[in-house]
Amino acid sequence: MTPQQRIDELTERLQYLNNRYYQDAVSEVSDFEFDALLRELTQLELEYPQFKHKGSPTQNVGGTVSKEFATVFHRYPMLSLSNTYNEQEILDWEERIRKIIPEEDVEFICEQKFDGISLSIRYENGLLTTGVTRGDGTRGDDITNNVRTLRTLPHHIEAEDLPPIFEVRGEGFMPLLSFNKLNQERVDIGEEPLMNPRNAAAGTFKLQDSAEVARRRLDCYLYTFLADTEIFSTHEESLLALQRWGFNVSQTWRKCSSIQEVLAYINEWETKRFDLPLNTDGIVIKVNSFAQQRELGYTSKSPRWAIAYKFKAQSVETTLRSISYQVGRTGAVTPVANLSPVLLAGTIVKRASLHNANEIERLGLRLGDHVYVEKGGEIIPKITGVNLEKRPLISEVIHYPTTCPACGSTLIQREGEVARLCPNEKGCPPQIRARLEHFIQRKAMNMDSLGEGKIELLYEKGLVRTAADFYALTYEQLFGLEKTITDPDTGKSKKIGFREKTTQAILKAIDDSKTVPFERVLFALGIRYVGETVAQKLARYFKTIEALEKASAEELVNVPEIGGRIAQSVVEFFQEEDNRIFVERLKAAGLQMSVGQEAIVEQLSDKLAGKTFLYTGTFENFEREALEHLIEAHSGKLLSGVSGKLNYLIVGEKPGASKVEKAKKLNVTMISEEEFLKLIV
């Protein structure tokens, strides 16, 4: 291949990978591989500048803007960072700096390189006005509504030393806790888990539905302050000011007065970073003095006064002993790799996730192979490759099972899905047990005292086959049951048994579950694709199980945010006679099969449509919450303060003096509790 051909090839490949990464939030190769290709292209372009493409990925920030959001031009461009994976290049970087500013001491600020997406947030007169993505560096997507869902980001700030207009920049990310929770939910309802927290954050920030964004609990760390007039002389001062003004600044940064201190910081965080609540992929080193930053300047793509040291993902080599196949609640059969135990990022790893059948093929895995295992922020580590040089002469090809490892049924594959499913819903033991576990979990019926192997015991004794059987259990049946269970990891065994106290606690939990609200009962039923939020929406819309049972697919898709796939799944669930009997038995047992009084209030009329309300004081007939519900149920809107936009102030006993006074000044209509009731009857 000629250098020109290689330049063409690399340019095209990198542009493709950039599109996948920034538009679709998918990484087809590791960052390390991407950066190696980029480096190769940079080198070739230096040697053969005549073949360099206009708009080469070496010259531009990788992202673009999308059609779904309004485009905002950045007041100050948003650039990338030059990066390196080795320490020598940090020393080289320092030397280049010394050549440009030979006479002065240079201080550095080291920060974590947070792995999320860049955000630029603008404030005018103390109010948050816009939140924008980096885009192509010159213009980005206006995602203000999604940025507003970040709980740690102030929506307005007051401080004497604040300029009227300024921007802050930082990294929006998905904390590991949120990521693992989101993935657990996805697995719960039979969806593929998301690949990693960065891609999950990138995808979430670009959702159209801000309520869903809020639910996913993103967060952001700020590290840049920008205004037309420079009010600080160092980066350190600006970080301290951001902190003082109430922005979320990660407390991991450090000022270093020599490059040796910088290297020490890097070494220190190489493993410490795994204790942080989010993924990081390196360290960013910035020159502290703004005067020196100005002298050093920028390339078309990144500042010369900063560099990112990237950690190679921690990877170890070990052998693949065997593959186990787990059967989930929805019948999906997923492979798990059993490894020779190995130390990785501070923990002993024995298992790795393989996601699905395709992964085994993609990696070309064979039993006994030496495999590379990496750990990111995911719950369990993953296999990223095979060391073919060490493959034994005779190695066993892995045949994905065609039958269920638990019950022997022939596996099926749904159209367009990679998962292989055991279709034996009614008779496959792990599916039955997983459905029972799903039913008792905290987010569903909250019958904690049945956890930790107890369900297993009830199932084995033939006492419980479906969750409806819980409600027929008696003290006599439970008391005295016993079983010894062995922990597969430690080999330790322990005895579980139902003595008096346990038995009482279980019966109480079962009884208490009869007051669990309908929306959680609906989630507990375990209908495919009906997770917590979907259950909530369905419960609020249909209000009773009877109405939901009768609903057609067309009716179901009328519910906001319910798509065809969920609708189909609900209809199919109720078409099955067994499921209808199951629901009938739960109803007979006394479970909540309709929404409670407060929730029924929702959407009663349009009588208050277009009107805004605020209340002050206490009321004879309502708790505050009930009043709020009523306003919204009759299509009115609640405001958070008295302003020119307010139509009615409902005044109760002991009203707030300042609210009343302000309302008088602005000529807002003030009404009593009774007058409010007249508006809605």
Ligand SMILES: NC(=O)c1ccc[n+]([C@@H]2O[C@H](COP(=O)([O-])OP(=O)(O)OC[C@H]3O[C@@H](n4cnc5c(N)ncnc54)[C@H](O)[C@@H]3O)[C@@H](O)[C@H]2O)c1
């Ligand atoms: N795997 C793939 O397919 C693929 C494709 C495209 C890009 N990538 C990766 O993305 C990189 C390019 O992305 P990039 O231009 O965003 O560069 P980058 O992610 O390497 O560095 C720049 C970004 O770092 C972030 N950052 C985090 N902490 C920071 C801090 N403390 N201070 C300043 N900035 C901080 C900012 O968002 C900034 O925009 C590539 O080098 C590659 O590693 C991977």
Ligand SMILES: [Zn+2]
């Ligand atoms: Zn099975």
